[in-house]
Amino acid sequence: MLPPTANLFADLPPLGRPDEEVRDLLAGRAVRIERIVSTGQASPPGFWYDQPWDEWVVLLAGAARLRVAGETEARLLGPGDHLLIPAHARHRVEWTDPETPSIWLAVHCRPEP
Template sequence: MKNIFASIPDAFEEELFDDLLKSGNIRIERILSKGQSSPAQGWYDQSEHEWVVVLEGSGIIAFEDGREITLGRGDCINIPAHVRHRVKWTDPDRVTIWLAVFYD
């Protein structure tokens, strides 16, 4: 058994990624952020679809087409495969806990 809210450090320099489940064509990952963002020149261009929900905290996801979506506690979004996106901002004062489900 795991608890999504357990083992969260107070401070960390880079985002933390923890695979919670991998099976066939699905992967569930916990991501912890605290003021981190994607590299300015880096876009995620994934071969999988990604459904993501913010469990705590907040962040902004930017898309290559210029859209920006602010997500707070309980907000979720589905990002289709090969839609280029990046994390533009996460709350620097508290940990943002993301739950990401990657699937084909």
């Protein structure tokens, strides 16, 4: 029996909550897919993600600025924008739209040897 159909845009958290909502959609040994909903959150000052896995991320709705270490400008992302963040590429979320939920789909996978 298959699980019920779900919708990535359903059950969104309210605007103004203190933390992002991160929900695993699929988790396995080699891959994890999650929906992230940002409602104005950003990475703490001075904090950088430095993950031991590759991450492909797509912004489905909203707007965000993502900074990658070594780049002079933050990347402004809108619906449909996506990128692959290789393992150990330091990055941070500098801003997400506080007026509209920013809905991300993130695919985490082990880097190729």
